[in-house]
Amino acid sequence: MATHDVRITVNGAPQEGAVESRLLLVHWLRDVLRLTGTHIGCDTTHCGACTVLLDGEPVKSCTVLAVQADGREVQTVEGLEQNGTLHPLQEGFQQEHGLQCGFCTPGMLMTGRALLDRNADPSEADIRQAISGNLCRCTGYVSIVKSVEYAAAKLREGSAS
Amino acid sequence: MIPSAFDYHAPDTLDEAVALLERHGDEAKVLSGGQSLLPLLKLRLGDAGHLVDIGRIPGLTGITEADGYLRIGGATREADLERSDLIREKYPILLDTAAVIADPLVRNRATVGGNLAHGDPANDHPATMLALDAEVVARGPRGERTIPITRFFTGLFATALAPAEILTEIRIPVPPPRSGGAYVKLERKVGDYATAAAAVQVTLGGQGEIARIGIGLTNAGPTPIEATAAEGSLRGRQPDAAAIAEAARLAADATSPSADRRGSVEYKRDMARVLTGRAIHKAVQRAGGQ
Numbered sequence: 001m002a003t004h005d006v007r008i009t010v011n012g013a014p015q016e017g018a019v020e021s022r023l024l025l026v027h028w029l030r031d032v033l034r035l036t037g038t039h040i041g042c043d044t045t046h047c048g049a050c051t052v053l054l055d056g057e058p059v060k061s062c063t064v065l066a067v068q069a070d071g072r073e074v075q076t077v078e079g080l081e082q083n084g085t086l087h088p089l090q091e092g093f094q095q096e097h098g099l100q101c102g103f104c105t106p107g108m109l110m111t112g113r114a115l116l117d118r119n120a121d122p123s124e125a126d127i128r129q130a131i132s133g134n135l136c137r138c139t140g141y142v143s144i145v146k147s148v149e150y151a152a153a154k155l156r157e158g159s160a161s
Numbered sequence: 162m163i164p165s166a167f168d169y170h171a172p173d174t175l176d177e178a179v180a181l182l183e184r185h186g187d188e189a190k191v192l193s194g195g196q197s198l199l200p201l202l203k204l205r206l207g208d209a210g211h212l213v214d215i216g217r218i219p220g221l222t223g224i225t226e227a228d229g230y231l232r233i234g235g236a237t238r239e240a241d242l243e244r245s246d247l248i249r250e251k252y253p254i255l256l257d258t259a260a261v262i263a264d265p266l267v268r269n270r271a272t273v274g275g276n277l278a279h280g281d282p283a284n285d286h287p288a289t290m291l292a293l294d295a296e297v298v299a300r301g302p303r304g305e306r307t308i309p310i311t312r313f314f315t316g317l318f319a320t321a322l323a324p325a326e327i328l329t330e331i332r333i334p335v336p337p338p339r340s341g342g343a344y345v346k347l348e349r350k351v352g353d354y355a356t357a358a359a360a361v362q363v364t365l366g367g368q369g370e371i372a373r374i375g376i377g378l379t380n381a382g383p384t385p386i387e388a389t390a391a392e393g394s395l396r397g398r399q400p401d402a403a404a405i406a407e408a409a410r411l412a413a414d415a416t417s418p419s420a421d422r423r424g425s426v427e428y429k430r431d432m433a434r435v436l437t438g439r440a441i442h443k444a445v446q447r448a449g450g451q
Contacts, residue, residue: 002169
């Protein structure tokens with residue numbers, strides 16, 4: 001069994017360990033680090049429930065090998081909350097009813113985060129385009145779009161003051 | 162899902178990567194963005210004893226114009242094409258194409274070279290590269306060679322790349338003034354393969370006639386298809402409605418789609434006709450014609 005030593009920064013903290021070549025990033029996060037906020041939905045690169053940020057870009061962690069993330073930075077949904085304060089996106093999903101079952105939510109949040117990092121004032125079309133690789137099967141996208149808009153407004157407010 | 166066991170190599174240089182491919186022969190596969198290969202391995206539709214990851218080799222990414230060519234590094238990500246000002250301003254056909262490949266998350270990993278080297282007739286870049294008359298640069302044990310895109314796709318999931326060759330660059334001739342292109346795809350939803358899609362690149366002559374045209378078709382047969390009869394019918398002619406309709410009909414004649422959940426053979430062939438017509442129209446408009 002081929003293993004590799006990796007060093008990956010996860011939510012700001014360096015993590016080290018040996019991984020099997022075939023270990024998927026999502027399995028490393030969930031099974032090794034016990035960061036189970038990242039969900040496995042379809043497992044076939046369609047649904048986006050497993051979305052994490054790899055060097056700041058949203059990717060499907062079921063379709064990246066853990067070893068490919070060696071030396072890189074990963075952000076998961078667990079890293080959104082800071083010192084007990086929800087990220088404006090999390091607050092937005094709460095206020096605007098951006099979730100029902102919550103299964104797609106970690107992926108939606110991470111994709112939303114990458115969008116807002118790049119574009120502080122996205123249009124509805126920008127948001128819909130950004131989340132077009134994240135499937136929701138119960139809430140519906142209207143509330144999710146509103147949740148992201150809520151977060152964008154709140155973040156702009158914060159940076160203005 | 163977990164792939165079968167394999168070994169993973171992350172060489173720092175192309176020479177090292179080629180040597181690994183040579184050493185492991187049929188057992189080895191090149192890992193670029195992994196957005197086609199990893200799902201295949203997970204579903205165990207494919208098998209590899211060794212993955213050679215080219216993602217850490219410097220110099221395999223980038224979008225630049227030099228010596229009369231647009232040069233796209235083989236490991237350039239689709240998302241980089243979408244964000245490139247050069248592509249947006251001068252190569253709208255490539256922006257059209259990148260924007261409809263899979264979904265935005267996949268495009269953050271998927272590479273242009275991988276989209277070609279996978280040899281999948283359902284992938285989107287092959288048709289576009291046929292329309293643009295691109296060349297593919299390959300590096301192997303005997304050095305570097307250039308393969309015209311028209312000779313690159315040799316069968317279903319098969320290309321002209323030798324087993325130990327790596328696609329390092331795509332070269333597209335810089336289009337002359339009064340050129341334009343478009344890629345038009347019909348898909349059931351974001352992330353789906355094309356029901357049908359057409360790529361068209363034109364250059365207009367002094368009288369507004371078609372001086373040069375390339376037409377490529379996606380998912381319309383066992384390989385990406387260049388619609389040569391359709392191209393020939395338009396060359397030297399004014400791109401009026403009748404001429405475009407005739408070329409679109411000839412393009413549909415060149416297809417041999419198979420029926421699946423995206424539609425029947427007849428439906429797909431007719432969609433190839435409709436989309437080819439639209440793509441020609443849009444390409445001509447973008448070239449500054451009517």
